[in-house]
Amino acid sequence: MENVLAVLNLGDLAHAFSKMGMFPVFDLAYYIVSILYLKYEPGSVEVSRRSPVASWLCAMLYCFGSYILADIMLGSSPLDYFQHNSHILLASAVWYLIFYCPLNLFYKCVAFLPVKMVLVGLKEVVRVRKIAAGVHHAHHAYHHGFFIMVIVGYVKGSGVALMSNFEQLLRGVWRPETNEILSMSFPTKASLYGAILFTLQEAHWLPVSKSTLILVFTLFMATCKVVMTARHSHGSPFALIESWVCHLLFGSPLCGDEDNHHPPAAVPSSPLKTKEELSEGARKRKAKKAE
C-alpha cells in the first residue's frame, strides 16, 4: 500500500493531512454534529428547558466524553481537557445555539441534509485523529501494553457512546437492558477496529506509516458515515464479514444482517434487547394501534 501511495505521490499528502490542525474548523463540526445527536435524543429538549445545567453537562459529555474516558482509563484527571477554555467555550456556544437559538434557526441550518453531510464527514476526520492520538498516548505510558492501547484508542474513538447509560441517567432516563457494548453501532465498531489497526501500526506489525493509515482510515470512515447519513441507514459495512467470523469463532447464529434488523428468533425471552429491537417493538405496537 505504501508503494502504491508513493507511486501516486500520496505519501506527502498523507503526511500533510496528518499534521493538519483540528481546531477550530474540524472541532467545530465535531461539536455541532455531537450536540445535534444529543438534541435528537427523546426528552433532551425538555431537559434543556427544565435544567440548563444538566443539559450543558450532557453536551459537554457528548463533545468531550472521549477525552474524559481516556483520561480515566489512563489514571489522569477526568477534567484534564477542561483546561482548554477556548474548546469548552466553543462547544458551549454550539450547545446554546442548537438548543436556545430563536426560531430554532441554527438547528435548522445544521440539520439541513447537505450541510449535515459535510459536518458528519468532518467529524470523522476528528474521530480518526483521536483514535490515533489515544493509541499513541497509551503507547507512551505503557510501551508494551497492547491491550491498553486498543482500549484507550477505542474509548477515544467511541466517546460518549460507551457511557451512554450514565449520560442518559443524567437526563433522568435509565435503559439498563442495552448498552453500546452489547449492541455496537457502526462508529463504535469502527473505532474498535481502528484502534486495533493503529495498535498494530504502533507495534510495527503493520507495514504502513501512521500518516498513511490516518488518511486511509479517515477516507473510509468519512465515506461510510456520509453515505449512511444520506441514506438514513444504520447498517454496518462490516455486517457480512462479522457475521461469518462470529459464526466461525464464537458460534453466533449465522445471519447476514442480524445485528441491525432481525434478532435471532432463538432468544425471545432474553433480557437483552438492542435499541433497534426495542424501537422496532414500539413501532409495531404503534402500527397495531393505528389499524
Place this chain on the structure above:
Amino acid sequence: MENVLAVLNLGDLAHAFSKMGMFPVFDLAYYIVSILYLKYEPGSVEVSRRSPVASWLCAMLYCFGSYILADIMLGSSPLDYFQHNSHILLASAVWYLIFYCPLNLFYKCVAFLPVKMVLVGLKEVVRVRKIAAGVHHAHHAYHHGFFIMVIVGYVKGSGVALMSNFEQLLRGVWRPETNEILSMSFPTKASLYGAILFTLQEAHWLPVSKSTLILVFTLFMATCKVVMTARHSHGSPFALIESWVCHLLFGSPLCGDEDNHHPPAAVPSSPLKTKEELSEGARKRKAKKAE
C-alpha cells in the same frame, strides 16, 4: 464592599475567620447534620440493622463525599482523605451514636430543633470553606482552568448530593428518574454560585479579598439554611431571579416557584420527575385513600 468592611473594621475579622480551624468543632457539626440527613432517608434504619458495613459506607459518603468527588475530579486517589484517621473515627463515632445509641438518645438530642439549627449553621461554615479550598486546589493544579475550578468547587460544596443516585444504590434503592443536577436543591445551587464567585475571585475578576468573600458567603449560607431549617422549607431564595434569568436565556417557562412546587403542566408525559413531584404524587394518593 471592601471599603464598607474596612470602615466597619471587619477586614481583620474576615481574615481571622478565614484562618479559623474547622477540626473538631465545625467538622463534628458537619458530620452530625450529614448523618442526620442519612437517617431521614427512608429505609436507612433497616439498612443499618441488616448491613452495618453498608450503613457505615453510606455515612462516610455523606461525611466525606465532597473530598471523594473532588479527588476523583482531580485524578487523585478517592480514598486520599481517609488517611486522616481522627476524622474518620470521629465521623464513625457520630454514625454509631446516631444509629445505635440506646433509646435513640443522641438522635433525639441533635434532631431537637434549636440544637439542629445551631449545627446546621456550623455545617454551612464548613461547606463554604470547602468550596473555597476546592477552587484554590483546582487553581493550583490548572492555573487557567476556570471551568475546572468551578466544577471542583461545586463538587466540594455539594458533596454526596451529586452522587446521591449511587449512594442510594448502595442501600438497594434506585431512583433513576431524578438526580441532584436535574432538580437542584438549595445547597447544591448555592454551591454552584459560590464556586463561580470564588473562581472569579481567584481569577482577580472580583474586586474583593478571599477572606471577605468567605465571611460574606458564609453569613449568607448560614442564615438561609438556619431559616429554612426553622421553617421546614425547601424553597430557594434564588427562585425569582433564576426564573427570570432562565426565562430570558433558556426560554424556560416563567413561573416564580416552578422549581419547588408546580412543575410546568406542559410536560406531563415527561419521564423526568423531581423528588417534589414524586412525593407530591404520593401525597395526593395518600390523601385520596384517606377520603
Place this chain on the structure above:
Amino acid sequence: MENVLAVLNLGDLAHAFSKMGMFPVFDLAYYIVSILYLKYEPGSVEVSRRSPVASWLCAMLYCFGSYILADIMLGSSPLDYFQHNSHILLASAVWYLIFYCPLNLFYKCVAFLPVKMVLVGLKEVVRVRKIAAGVHHAHHAYHHGFFIMVIVGYVKGSGVALMSNFEQLLRGVWRPETNEILSMSFPTKASLYGAILFTLQEAHWLPVSKSTLILVFTLFMATCKVVMTARHSHGSPFALIESWVCHLLFGSPLCGDEDNHHPPAAVPSSPLKTKEELSEGARKRKAKKAE
C-alpha cells in the same frame, strides 16, 4: 502461634509458601474458577453468542476486577494491570475455552466436582495473596492510613463481587435491589476480615509474621471454600459469631442463619432483598407453577 509453628518447624514452610510464585498455575486456576462463575450467571451464554466483546469484557472484570478496583482506589490507571499481556492472554484463552470450546468439553472438565474442588482451593491461595499485597501496597502509599489499607485489601480480595451491579449492567441486567455490600457472600466477608487482620499485622498490632498469617489464612479460606463447594453450600462459618456481635453492637435481630436462609419477618415491605430471597421467591413461584 509463632511459637507453636516454630516448634512444628512450620516457620520456614510459611516463608517458602509466601514467596511462591502465582503465575501461571495458581493464576490459571483463579481465571478458570472466576470465568466458570461468570458462565453460571443467567444470560451470560446468550451474551457470549450475541456480543463476544461484552462477554470478553465481563470475563476480564471477573479475572482482574480486584486489580481494577484497587488501582481506582489508589488513584492509578484502572487499566494498569492490562500491561501484563501474558496474564490477559491466558485469561482470554480460558474465556474462549469455557464459552466456545466444541462440545462444551473444557467446561465439562473444569466443572467436574473433584477438579473444581482443587481449582477452588488454588483460587483461594491467590485471593489471600492479593489481600496481603493490597494491604501492603496501600501501606506503602499511606503509611498510617489504616482505613485505606483495610479498604484496598478488601477490594483486592473481593474483586468483581463489589462491582457486580455494574458488571451485570454490561450484560444488560440491572438488579438495584441488592448488592454485595448489602448482602455479603462468604468470600467478600472473609476478604474484609482478612484485610483487617493483614492491616493489624502491617501496623504491628498482631504478633505474628506476615508469611505465617498468609499460610494460616490461606488454609482457612481454602478449607472453607472446598468444603462449601463440595456441599453446594452458601452458608458462612462466621454466621453464629456475627449474629451475636451484630446483635450486641448494632441491635440486629438475633437469628443464627439470618444472612443466608430466613430474612427477618419484620421487614417484609423492605425494598432490600438479597439474592437468596429473590431466588427463593423465584423457586417458590416455579414450584407453584409445577403443581
